[in-house]
Each structure stands twice: as C-alpha cells, then as structure tokens.
Amino acid sequence: MGEHSKAEWNLLLPVLAMVSFPGIRMAMGFDAIESAFLIAVVPLAIFPAILILGQIYKGEDWWKNQLKEGGIVALAGLTITLSLTVWLLVEFLVHHAEFGAQGTIFDWIQFEVFESEALVGTSTLSFGLWIDSVSLMVLFVAAFLCFLICWFAIGYMTTDPINEDRNHRFFAEFILFSMGMFGMVLADSFLWLFIFWEIMGLCSYLLIGFYWEKPSAAAAAKKAFLTTRVGDVFLMVGLFMLYDLYHSLEFAVIFGDPTMGGTIQGADLQWPLVLMFIGCVGKSAQFPLHVWLPDAMEGPTPVSALIHAATMVNAGLYLVARMFPIFSEASFEGALSDVAMLIAWIGGITAFMAALIAFVANDIKRVLAYSTMSQLAYIFTGLGVACWFANEGYDKYAIVAFGAALFHLFNHAMAKGMLFMASGSVIHEMHHAHDHAHLYDDDGDHHDFDPQDMRNMGGLASKMPVTSLAMMLGSMSIIGIPLIGGFWSKEGIVAQAWNVYAKGGEMILFPAILVLATAGMTGFYMSRMWFMTFAGKPKSDVVNHVHEDTQWIKTPLVTLSIVTAFSGFILACGHFVYWLADPGHSHFMTDLIEHPIDAILYELEHAFLPEDNLLKVVGWTAILLSAGVGPFIAARMHGGHLAEGEEVSRLTSWLISYSGSVGHTDIGELSEGGLATALHNRLYIDDAYEWVISKTLIPLAKICAWVDKNWVDGVIKGIESGSQSTSTWLRQFTTGRASDYLLMAAVGMLVIVGILWGVL
Amino acid sequence: MNLGALFSSTDMASTLIPETILLFGIIAMIIVPNLGNATFRLPIPGKAWRIPYFVGGKRFSFTSDPRLPSAIAAFTLFASFITALLSQMGEIGVADSCIAMREGVARAGPEWCSGGSVILEVNAFSRLMEMIFTAALLLAVIANWDRLPATPHHRIPLKTQRDEVVENRRLHRLLNNRRQVDFSLLVLMVALGMSTVALSANLFMLFVGLELASMASYVLVAFNKETKVGPEAGVKYFIVGSVASAIGLYGMSMLYIWNGDLSIASLHSAWTTGPNGMAIIGLGMMLVAFGFKVSAVPFHFAAPDAYSGASGPVAGVLSTASKAMGFVALMRVLIGITLVDDGSEWTLLIGVIAAITMTWGNIAALGSHNPKRMLAYSSVAHAGYILAGIAAIGALGPGEGSELIATAIIFHLAVLVTFKLGAFLVITLLECEGRGHELEHYHGLARRDPLIAISMMVFMFALAGVPPLSGFLSKLMMVSGIISSTVGDVSGSSLSDAMGSMSWVFWLAILIFINSAISLFYYLRICVVMFYDDTDRHLRLSRAPMIRIAIMLCTMGAVVLGFGVLADVLASAAHDAAMALFG
Numbered sequence A: 001m002g003e004h005s006k007a008e009w010n011l012l013l014p015v016l017a018m019v020s021f022p023g024i025r026m027a028m029g030f031d032a033i034e035s036a037f038l039i040a041v042v043p044l045a046i047f048p049a050i051l052i053l054g055q056i057y058k059g060e061d062w063w064k065n066q067l068k069e070g071g072i073v074a075l076a077g078l079t080i081t082l083s084l085t086v087w088l089l090v091e092f093l094v095h096h097a098e099f100g101a102q103g104t105i106f107d108w109i110q111f112e113v114f115e116s117e118a119l120v121g122t123s124t125l126s127f128g129l130w131i132d133s134v135s136l137m138v139l140f141v142a143a144f145l146c147f148l149i150c151w152f153a154i155g156y157m158t159t160d161p162i163n164e165d166r167n168h169r170f171f172a173e174f175i176l177f178s179m180g181m182f183g184m185v186l187a188d189s190f191l192w193l194f195i196f197w198e199i200m201g202l203c204s205y206l207l208i209g210f211y212w213e214k215p216s217a218a219a220a221a222k223k224a225f226l227t228t229r230v231g232d233v234f235l236m237v238g239l240f241m242l243y244d245l246y247h248s249l250e251f252a253v254i255f256g257d258p259t260m261g262g263t264i265q266g267a268d269l270q271w272p273l274v275l276m277f278i279g280c281v282g283k284s285a286q287f288p289l290h291v292w293l294p295d296a297m298e299g300p301t302p303v304s305a306l307i308h309a310a311t312m313v314n315a316g317l318y319l320v321a322r323m324f325p326i327f328s329e330a331s332f333e334g335a336l337s338d339v340a341m342l343i344a345w346i347g348g349i350t351a352f353m354a355a356l357i358a359f360v361a362n363d364i365k366r367v368l369a370y371s372t373m374s375q376l377a378y379i380f381t382g383l384g385v386a387c388w389f390a391n392e393g394y395d396k397y398a399i400v401a402f403g404a405a406l407f408h409l410f411n412h413a414m415a416k417g418m419l420f421m422a423s424g425s426v427i428h429e430m431h432h433a434h435d436h437a438h439l440y441d442d443d444g445d446h447h448d449f450d451p452q453d454m455r456n457m458g459g460l461a462s463k464m465p466v467t468s469l470a471m472m473l474g475s476m477s478i479i480g481i482p483l484i485g486g487f488w489s490k491e492g493i494v495a496q497a498w499n500v501y502a503k504g505g506e507m508i509l510f511p512a513i514l515v516l517a518t519a520g521m522t523g524f525y526m527s528r529m530w531f532m533t534f535a536g537k538p539k540s541d542v543v544n545h546v547h548e549d550t551q552w553i554k555t556p557l558v559t560l561s562i563v564t565a566f567s568g569f570i571l572a573c574g575h576f577v578y579w580l581a582d583p584g585h586s587h588f589m590t591d592l593i594e595h596p597i598d599a600i601l602y603e604l605e606h607a608f609l610p611e612d613n614l615l616k617v618v619g620w621t622a623i624l625l626s627a628g629v630g631p632f633i634a635a636r637m638h639g640g641h642l643a644e645g646e647e648v649s650r651l652t653s654w655l656i657s658y659s660g661s662v663g664h665t666d667i668g669e670l671s672e673g674g675l676a677t678a679l680h681n682r683l684y685i686d687d688a689y690e691w692v693i694s695k696t697l698i699p700l701a702k703i704c705a706w707v708d709k710n711w712v713d714g715v716i717k718g719i720e721s722g723s724q725s726t727s728t729w730l731r732q733f734t735t736g737r738a739s740d741y742l743l744m745a746a747v748g749m750l751v752i753v754g755i756l757w758g759v760l
Numbered sequence B: 001m002n003l004g005a006l007f008s009s010t011d012m013a014s015t016l017i018p019e020t021i022l023l024f025g026i027i028a029m030i031i032v033p034n035l036g037n038a039t040f041r042l043p044i045p046g047k048a049w050r051i052p053y054f055v056g057g058k059r060f061s062f063t064s065d066p067r068l069p070s071a072i073a074a075f076t077l078f079a080s081f082i083t084a085l086l087s088q089m090g091e092i093g094v095a096d097s098c099i100a101m102r103e104g105v106a107r108a109g110p111e112w113c114s115g116g117s118v119i120l121e122v123n124a125f126s127r128l129m130e131m132i133f134t135a136a137l138l139l140a141v142i143a144n145w146d147r148l149p150a151t152p153h154h155r156i157p158l159k160t161q162r163d164e165v166v167e168n169r170r171l172h173r174l175l176n177n178r179r180q181v182d183f184s185l186l187v188l189m190v191a192l193g194m195s196t197v198a199l200s201a202n203l204f205m206l207f208v209g210l211e212l213a214s215m216a217s218y219v220l221v222a223f224n225k226e227t228k229v230g231p232e233a234g235v236k237y238f239i240v241g242s243v244a245s246a247i248g249l250y251g252m253s254m255l256y257i258w259n260g261d262l263s264i265a266s267l268h269s270a271w272t273t274g275p276n277g278m279a280i281i282g283l284g285m286m287l288v289a290f291g292f293k294v295s296a297v298p299f300h301f302a303a304p305d306a307y308s309g310a311s312g313p314v315a316g317v318l319s320t321a322s323k324a325m326g327f328v329a330l331m332r333v334l335i336g337i338t339l340v341d342d343g344s345e346w347t348l349l350i351g352v353i354a355a356i357t358m359t360w361g362n363i364a365a366l367g368s369h370n371p372k373r374m375l376a377y378s379s380v381a382h383a384g385y386i387l388a389g390i391a392a393i394g395a396l397g398p399g400e401g402s403e404l405i406a407t408a409i410i411f412h413l414a415v416l417v418t419f420k421l422g423a424f425l426v427i428t429l430l431e432c433e434g435r436g437h438e439l440e441h442y443h444g445l446a447r448r449d450p451l452i453a454i455s456m457m458v459f460m461f462a463l464a465g466v467p468p469l470s471g472f473l474s475k476l477m478m479v480s481g482i483i484s485s486t487v488g489d490v491s492g493s494s495l496s497d498a499m500g501s502m503s504w505v506f507w508l509a510i511l512i513f514i515n516s517a518i519s520l521f522y523y524l525r526i527c528v529v530m531f532y533d534d535t536d537r538h539l540r541l542s543r544a545p546m547i548r549i550a551i552m553l554c555t556m557g558a559v560v561l562g563f564g565v566l567a568d569v570l571a572s573a574a575h576d577a578a579m580a581l582f583g
Helices: A002-027 A038-057 A061-066 A068-093 A133-157 A167-186 A190-208 A215-246 A251-256 A266-283 A292-298 A301-310 A312-327 A337-358 A364-392 A395-437 A465-479 A486-502 A506-534 A541-545 A551-573 A576-581 A590-594 A596-608 A613-638 A650-661 A674-680 A682-695 A697-732 A738-759 B004-008 B010-015 B017-034 B068-089 B124-143 B162-199 B203-221 B229-259 B264-272 B277-293 B302-309 B312-337 B347-366 B371-396 B400-431 B450-464 B470-487 B495-501 B505-532 B545-560 B565-582
Strands: A100-115 A118-131 B039-041 B050-052 B097-102 B105-109 B118-122
Touching: A002 A068, A038 A061, A038 A068, A038 A167, A061 A068, A068 A133, A068 A167, A100 A251, A118 A133, A118 A167, A133 A167, A133 A301, A133 A312, A133 A395, A133 A551, A133 A576, A167 A190, A167 A301, A167 A312, A190 A215, A190 A266, A190 A292, A190 A301, A190 A312, A215 A251, A215 A266, A215 A292, A251 A312, A266 A312, A266 A337, A292 A301, A292 A364, A301 A312, A301 A364, A301 A395, A312 A337, A312 A364, A312 A395, A337 A364, A337 A486, A337 A506, A337 A682, A364 A395, A364 A486, A364 A506, A395 A465, A395 A486, A395 A541, A395 A551, A395 A576, A465 A486, A465 A506, A465 A551, A465 A613, A465 A650, A486 A506, A486 A551, A486 A596, A486 A613, A506 A613, A506 A650, A551 A576, A551 A596, A590 A596, A613 A650, A674 A682, A682 A697, A697 B347, A738 B229, A738 B277, A738 B347, B010 B017, B010 B097, B010 B105, B017 B068, B017 B162, B068 B124, B068 B162, B118 B124, B118 B162, B118 B203, B124 B162, B124 B312, B124 B400, B124 B545, B124 B565, B162 B203, B162 B312, B203 B229, B203 B277, B203 B312, B229 B264, B229 B277, B229 B302, B264 B312, B277 B312, B302 B312, B302 B371, B312 B371, B312 B400, B312 B565, B347 B371, B347 B505, B371 B400, B371 B470, B371 B505, B400 B450, B400 B470, B400 B545, B400 B565, B450 B470, B450 B505, B450 B545, B470 B505, B470 B545, B470 B565
Parallel strands: none
Antiparallel strands: A100 A118, B039 B050, B097 B105, B097 B118
C-alpha cells in the first residue's frame, strides 16, 4: 500500500499546474478583481463536468485510478479558486485595493417599478462583487479548507468499497457546495447571498444523505433540509421587508446610507433584522434550530468537515456580520440594541447547552458536532456584543468585539476542519482495522461494531502519531489553551461580553455567565474526547490493527496542524482583529514586521494584563477554567498510560503521562443519573419537536394527502377518462364508410349555408 | 390562348420560370425512362439500315435505374424551388408580374396587373407558397429515392441460383423503375397543380390547379395497391374529395352567375358593394370544397383513413403541402374576395368551425393508437388553429392586425413542412420494416436508434409548440396576433371592463391554449414510449440513407426556424407574402 500511495503523488502534478492559472489571467491582462468572479464560476463549470463524465465513465480504470472518480478534477478546480483567492488577498493586502463594491458582472432581471399605478422607474437585479476584509477572510477560509478537505476526501472516499462507482456524485456535489459558499461570500447583494445560501442548503441535503440507502442518513438529510428551511423562510420574509424599506437589496445601497436619507428609523429595521437572524440561527445550527446538526454526522466525514468548518455554518455568521453596518449607523443609536441582545442570548444559551450535551456523547463525531454548535455560539455572542456596542455608540469596543468574533470564526474553522479530518482518519482506520481483524469471520458485516464509538478506542496515540498530534493541537485551539489559536479570539469574546455588563447592558449578564462557564466545559469535553481516543489502554482488540496510511489523509492534517499552532498567535499580534472590523486599518501586519518585539509584547500585555480590573478577573478565570480545571477533570476520568511497550512521539507523550499521573475518578454513578440521561436524549428537544409535529403537521399533511388523492386526483382522472371516452365517441363518427362521410359533408354544407343565410 | 405564347414571349417565360421547369420535368419524366436502343428499319428493300430512334426497345441501364425517376423529380423540384426563391429575391426573372387575358391573348408582364382579366399573379405570396409546396414535395421525393416504402416483402434474391437471380433482378428493376416513374410523375403533377393554385388570380384557374393537384394526390394515396388499406383509402378519399369539389364548382358557378366574371379583383369590388343571396350561397359551397382540402370538421372524415392508408411521404405531403394549398384557396376567397371593413359575413361561421375543428381533432387524437391517425387528427387540430386566425382576420377587417395574423398563418404553413412532414418520414422509416402503424412499434425506439428518436422528439415538441422550436414560434405569433389585435388598448380600464369589451375572437386564442395543453398528452405519449418503454426488438432500424437525410433536413429546419436569423428571414418573407395577399 505504501508503494501505491507513493505512486499517487504524480496524480497531483496536473493539480499543481493549476496554480499557474492566476498567472495566465495576469498575462491576459486581467487583474485580480476582474478575475474574482471565476472563483465561483470555475467550480460551477466543473460540477456538471464531473457529474456527466462520472455517469458515463464510472467503473473504468482511468476514471477510477487516474482521476480518482472525479476527485482530481474537483481538486484541480479548488486549486484554481484557492490560487485566485490568494491573488485577491495579495491585491488587497499588498496593493491596498479599495474595499467595497467591485462592479457588476451581469444584469439578471430588469423590471418596471410602479407606485400607485404610476411608473417611477426601472429596477435592475444584477450580480456583482463586494469585497471587504470580512468577505476576504471568509473566502480564504472557505477556499483553503475546501481545498484541503477535497484532498482528504480523495483518500477517504475512494478507498471504501461501499462507495464504489458513485464518488463522482460526491465530488460533484462537493464542488457545487464549495461554489455556493464562494458565491455567497462574493455576492454584492442580499438577494444573491440568499440564492447561493439556498444552493448550499440543497447540497447539504444531498451530501448528508449521500448514503441514502441507510434510513438514518436519509432521515438526517431530510431533517437538515427541513430545519434550515424553517430558518430560510424567515430569512426570506426578512429580506422582503428589507427590500420594502430600501427598494434594493444591494450592499452598496443599504450600507451606503442605512437611513435612506433619514426616511428609515431604527425601529423599522428591528423586525427585518430579527427575521434574518432567525435564518442565520437555522443555518448555523443555534438553539432552537440546532437539531439538524448532530444528525448531519450521518454524511461521510469529509462532508462533516465541509459543513462544520469551511462552509455552511459559517454562512449564518457571515450574514450576521453583514448586518453589522446597519447596527453601527449613528442615527439608529439604541434602537437596535434589543436585537443585538437577542443575538447574544441565543449564542450564550446554545454555547452552554451544546457543551453540556457534549459531556456525554460517545460518538467521536458527535462530540465535535456539539463542539461546533458551542463554538459558533461563541461567535454569535461576540457578534451580538459587537452589534450592541455599535448600536450604543461604543465604537472602540464594537470593533474589538466584532474582530474577535470573526477571528474566532477563522480559528474555529481551521481547528475544526482539522479535527473532523482527524476524526475521519480515526474512523477510517478503525473501520479498516475491523475489517482486517475480522476478515475471516462468518458474519461479514459489522452491525455490532461502531467505528465511531470512542468506547471502542483508547491508546491510539502510538498507532496514529500524526492524527493524535493534529487532534491535540485542534483541541487546544478549541479549548483556548493560552497562545494557541482560539485562545486569542475566545478571550476577546468573553472579555467583551462582560464589558457590555460594565457599560450598562445588564441583560448580558446571563449569556456572559454562560459563555464563561462554557469555556471550562469546553476544556472538559474536548480533553475527554482526546483522552478517550488516544490515551489509556485499548478498549477493544480492533485498536491493535490500526495503522496510519496514505498521504491523502496525512497531508491536510499536517498542513492544518501548522496553521492552527501558529496562525492565531501571528494574526493576533498583527492586529488582525482591528483589520477585520475596520478595513482602513493600516497596521495589519506592518507593526509585526517592523517592530516584532514591541508588537508581541503589546499583544501579550493586552491579553493577559488588561488595564480594566473586571477584564483581568474574567480573563484569568476563563484561562483557569479552560486550561486547568476542565482538562484536569477529564484526565482524571478518562486518562491513563498506554499499554506496555507502546512508543509515542515526544510531542504528545507529555500529555499522556500527565493524564496517567493525575489519578483516576470513577464516574459510574454520575453517568447513570437523570441529568446524564436527559443529556443523552439531547435535553428532549428533538422529542418535543417530534411530538409537536406529530400532533400538528402530520395530521394536516394526512388531510392534504386525502384531499389530493380523492379530490384533486379525482378531478384529473375524471378529465382524463372523460376525454378518453369523448375521444372514443368522436372517433365513432369515422366509420370508414364513404357514404357516411358524404352525409356528414352534406349536413355540414347545409349548416354552413344556413348560418351564412342567417347572418344576412 | 395559344400555347405558343407560353414559350415565345420572354415576358411569359421570365414570369413563369418555376412552372416552366415543372412542365419540362413532367415531359422529361415521360420520355427519359422510356429511352432504349429501339431502332427503326428504313423501308428500303435489300438494305438493313436501321435508324435508332431511342424510344422503346431494350432500355439502357441508366434509364431503367430505379433511382432515375426520383432523381429527375428531385432535380425538377429543386430547380423550381431555387428559381422561385431567386425570382422572389429579384435575382432572375421578374419579381412581381401578372398574366392577363386581353382580347383572347395571354399577356405577361408587370404592366398587365391593372386593368382586369388577370388570371395568374406572381408576387411574394405566390412565390412563398410555391416554395412551401415544392419543398414539401422535394422532401417526399427524397424519402422515396430508391425504394417504395410499404413494400416490406421485397427481398434481395439469394446468391445460390445465379441465372434466375440475374433474371429476377432485371425484372425487379424494371418493375420498380416503372412504379417510380408513376409515382414521381404524379408528384410533379401535384407540384404543377399546386403552383397554379398559388399563382391564380382567377377562381377558374384556381379550380383547375386544385383539381390537377387533387386528382394526382388521390392516385398517390392509392398507390400501394398490393396492400388492402391503400386502394380503399384512395377510393374513399377520391369519392369524398370529388363530391366536395363538385359542390365547390357549383358554388363558383353561382358566383359567376352573380358577377359574370371569376377574377378575384372583380369579385372583390362587386362584393364590397354588397353580395346577394346567391353569392352568399356560392361562398358557402366553396367553403365546403376548401374545407375538405384543409380537413376542417365536418369534412375531415376521409383524412384519417387516407393518411393511414397512404405511404408515409404521401401522407406527409397531404398534411402539409395539400393542406397549405387548401388554405391558399381559402385565403384567396375569404381574404381576397369577401373581406370587408366592418365584420365579414363569414367571421362567426369560420370561428365556430375553427373551434369545433381544433377541439375535435385534439380529442380524437387523444385516443388514437395508430400514430398516423394520431397525426392526421393533429393535422385537423392545426387546421383549426389556422381557421381561428382567419376568423380573427374576418373580425378585424383589412389592416395591420390582420396582416400580422396572416403572417403568422403563412409562417405556420411554412414551418409545418419541417416538423409535420418530418414526423411522417420517421413513420416511413418504420414502414420499411413493415411496422409503424401501432404505438407499440415505437417502444424503445431511443435504444434502437437514438438519432431518429431524438428527431421524432423534436417533431413532437414542435407540433406541441414547445419553445424554442419553430412550432412554438408560429403558434406564438398566431396567438399574440389574435390577442393583441382583439384586446387593443385596455390599459387603464378595469379587468372586468376589458373582458366585457373584448371581441369573442379573443376566446378563440384561449381555446388554442387549452387545445395545446390537451395536445401535449398525445405528442408526449410518443416521446414517452420511445424513451422509457422497452422493446423486445433489438434490430437497428433500416438504413435507408435518403430517408434519414430527409429526416435530418426536417429536424434542422424545425430547430433553426424556431429562433435566430433564419426564423427572422422566414418571418419577414411571410410578412411580405401577407402584404401581397392583402394587396
């Protein structure tokens, strides 16, 4: 197998050749901004190509081995988008191109606008690009992660015999999904944002239900689609209301003058913003529309990574970030602070609830799913706080909170993308190891064995050194271990949430307490996951057959490990936070390059020794809880030394020996208690929804079905049989006898002459 | 009229180039296949001097070739088509010209168009119609190139019996060539008759041309004499058709009694002063004759029988060229003679016939399982759509709106050649293996021959009027013409007022919509069985290259005439024709 994987490196040559694409565009005389629309167009063109080619050539050798059932094609496309994105970044960061609307690509619909039956002008719905620091950041995250996940997926998907000959569908949907995200980020109006948003909704349905023959996967796909649909309906209504106010959905119009020359009051915007926020809640899986996300784990693991790190869930955050300029309009001061508070509250509740459920999850991907919900909730809290500050006029804090929230989006996406891929690596190898170990069993299938269950793992650190290291770094970033990744952003969010309280927003107290508590809980459940998987003695014999394989899976993990380990620190010291909220900020990275020591010291001082005493207390509490208390408890409950004779690399061995030396606590009783049962049942929220639906929607649907079957179909069938019998009757007149025909003609002549005579 | 004038005067020749070509084609068709090595022995005793005179004897190999008659006919029709096109474009001959009888002598030239007694009229309308006729017949001839369809039992002799084989083959070739000559000759007769109808500016000339074409087409329907259905269908078609013609001729005679002149211009000026009862009855009787030609209810009954009895190309000609001829006659009479400003007398009558015809055709087609009968009924329905357009013209009177609708009618007649004839040609291809008369013969056609199945799908979609095919454009032009001219200016008034003030012709447009919806069912049924149903017959369809070429020509026509440059060219030509029709 090793030799085989070595030979596969040459498959990447055409992919790497695609890196030259921006160069070709440049040689053709286009600049980066003119080429930006290709970021969405290239994947859109590749989507049907993979689908059609796959349908025609599936099962053929070159399609399977040379093109990896379309994976290489998709990867080539994503290479193009990534290189175009980098080019765009260079254009804006180095050459300081102007942020904002970048011109129209094409006009879609033109129509006349009437006001009380008088023509007042024509309106055009056009597609154009809008690029600022937020979209650049999200675009880069999406392009970078999609590229790596696609790389990973080639190794993950094409080695499973269960996927035989249908992976072209996976890669086609994958690239359409990516295209939806790229398009959404680049779009210059809420309308196109919504269109691409829905494309992603469709693709998430298709990909979650990729194993459609499994009833649970089909149900999960349906659940995801319908739940996000609920949010989307609200979003659509919100957009209608927004259009009614502004007569346009273009960012340039709305952000240019949110008051429309003083005609729009802040209060008018409350409902549109709330409704749009509900759409975000659905998309980003926040309470109470979070129920689809854990079930979405039924999809293949690369899909989980795609949905939870790179694309879909970020869409909701992106939309909220897009509303920020409305909040910061000076003349709306105070009018929208309730909406901002609502955002923060939803975030706080979800963060706490998801972390709580993650305590008891045993499925490795489900832990990550709940962790995603929880971390997204942090970002929502941060955005809510930022909006509150902006609306109340504290622009300085608003910028910090906004930047911290989006910084957390970046850190979380990188870490979570890696964690999902690492978990995929674990699952993949467990699965193969199980097949290998039970090769000669009579019973071929493994319904008794769940390769995702952490209770079957343990001690994997020595078997999968790269994966365990990647997972450790990812978990540390999510937990917020000082200096690594998520620490910088999470600290800012928690601190600014408490700062709101200090500035007079008493309502924030509840979510502020929740996010602070969640920081510690995150430390517990992420550590628990790592210890259960990698530390201690093996909990099943399958583990002994596990071994790491194929560069397709390892390369993205290594890449992301490096990014996760260092990007947080570098970006934090480079004033990334300020740049995100304030595109004109000139110190992005320049300070760090010119005076590295000063910049680092400044940032460290701000993070660990803020001037405000409240922030100091909050900050250190968070650090203590997340880095100390949480991991400690987890280590006592689930940690332990490896089995005798197992070697571990130095990078992870310290953690295992720490977990083995803190002692052990038995939690048998606690895990049987009422709270644990409730958590296992996800706090009964799903059950409650199901009960309500079974009492309301299902009976209604049955009535509709009955009416449809008996009335509507009855009418249609009646028309059909009626016309058929009329046809038979009419054709009886064609007797085949010429004399009858002549009789008819004679009658016809008499009628004609009669009518003509009568008219006279 | 002396025949010599036809060839002596250059004006005459340049006016009638396409018709002259047809005439020479007929003569060539009679002579060329009979050429052989016949000799004539000079009656000089003792001398055996033989002078070859070529007619008769043992025929040369090329004159007995079964493809020769089709080649002559195709060349003739093609030349006629091209000359008509070129003369209309002004490249050769005269674009607008007339032939008039003055003092017992036929005179040709543009200067004779005024002053009465015009018998033939060359203008945009007649030239376009000629092109439609010759194009349809040309396609039929191409499809008939080297075989007579519906003779499925014709087999290549086995190689073992050598002498007999050679003998049989010669006999076979002889027979086949004779049949081909008959067939092609009749086709050319049809072409000449139809051209005369297109040119005629006099009801008598019109009738002569109509009968020439009809008589030939009756024989064509009955041409497959070895089958049972062929002669039966031909005889039925002949009986009903001749009775209808007789009634029409009787009607014309009444008009002659009333006016004393059958030229259209003279009749028109008389009609504007007010017709009397006899003229009205004459008109009604002529409507019977032309109603039979366009297969309007209740004169359509022979049509399904005739179509299903005739071979595919002939049925295709009947449903396109022959029908177009009927409409030319109908429009000459209804628009050329009897159209008056404030609502012509026949408007309501034609409207009622249109409504009944389209509904009857569509509903009868719903239950037909023989695709040829189905297409026959669909042809009836299409006649209804066109009649609805004529009714709208009657309600509007002469004017821009009427010209628009007439444009749509002419456009429709032109594009009908592509998709209606194309559908019949696909049936012809199936007839080569002795099938095609049952819906189940079309099962799995897409698997047997994807290209032909896709062509058939294009034809069906075009017949149903699915964009962007030509059938859609013609229907759209028709419906939008009717609606825009009947609705007029309703902006500002409320919906109920607008509905109340609308002409009843508007509802004909609505009826066209409803009927189009009904018709989708049976058109799509063919597509469904072709693409989704399975067949136990896995042979490929007959190769028949010439039929395939004809089908491909039709497919391309159905697509390219639906949108783009060629559609514009055709639409503007149709508009010119409509202008010429209104004078």
